[in-house]
Amino acid sequence: MKSMEEQIRITTYEEAAEILAKVGVLPLAPLIPEHPSISGITKAENWHTGTELDPWAWRARFPGEGLAGYGKFIKKKAVLVTKEWFPVFVAASGSTLALEERYNNGLSSREALTLLKIIRANQGIDTRSLRAEAEMKAKEKKSLFDNAVTELQGSLDIVISGVKERHNAEGEKNGWNSTSFETASHWLKESGLSTYPGSREEAIQWLHTRMDGVWSPAAIAWINKALSW
Template sequence: MREINHFNDFIKELRTVGFTIGGENGEGVFTLSDAFGESIAWHTEDPETDPWEWRIRVLDEYTDIAYGKLFFRKSGYITKEWYPYFLAVRRGKKELQEEYEEGNVTIMAKRIYDVLSEEKELPVHLLKQYGGFSGEDKSGFDKALTQLQMDFYISICGRARKRSRSGEEYGWSSTVFCLTENLFGEEVFRKAGKLSYEQAFKRIEKQIYLQNPQARSAKVNKFITG
């Protein structure tokens, strides 16, 4: 990995590697954070050198990079080129209704998915409202959001601020979620459909070991499969 000193460096390296954990802890696999130069500093609010700001810039400026809770239930990035491989491993041809009936998906996750299936995309505050979630549901709601992202059923697709009755925006921006099908379109699903689980797994595994030949096999497996 080449040294990363600003946002454009990060995007170039991400496109080269294809995916990365979002933070500094590579979990024994790898992270582009290991290539950060001295100019990179977290939580400075500088959009060029603060990685915390980059997740917002990626969502605002690019349509071929996914960001969300993707690895170890933590943040990460995947380019559109590599998305079908993870999709083939994590989701394959599974449908959420079937997974729910088999007890692999929580009722809260199903409620979130059903709302997004109807509305296409929603910011978190409206997702809670339309889904009838209360403050007491916060823990289960957050876990369900993470589960759905890790299983590649939903994705972060932008951000939006709340609006007053008069239509004026106010407050902090809220994360917008959509179905995975609406993130990159059917193209990635067609590509994923042509891949077997084994083909996709081995392709990702090979790329990981190119970045870190000493990566721990158990962690690599968890990174890939979720």
């Protein structure tokens, strides 16, 4: 019997949106057993083509259009969480302590605290500007920066809000696009969503109810373990 990922083949962004709405959580690359991923259900030849059929470009469209929260939320891997699920996912998976409190308790890095303060003051800031503001442009600080950004996504403090094109002084596109970030609370507000009012336990139960009958038992067992549910 074929897995869900093997049964699904899509070509368009709209088809990806339908799958995401059905499963709630859709990784960019294979991550959850017996569960679809963007790369697993699309054609390899469409990737990095710069066309409307390029799945690599969809990762920016989903959060930009308010259809899904996007970031390295699970095991430091990039996933999309549908708009309907996202407030609940934050309550179920995000830290219950403010970052300042986690830092004071030795549970967070100084770099993460520095970056979050900058992102709060500059919602949608791109990677290059963020590194400059944090005085982390030096090569030897890149890993510290990358680790801090990943830490903030894993705790659901921030999301990837989109991708910005890099331009030269003449306004022409120049070089690779740059990832931009905003706080999860800001993305929720901009997307017309409210924070989930229930407890962590209630949020987990809500998600389990949505997963039942859609996710395989293996996929549910995996995410329970991965997120300590």
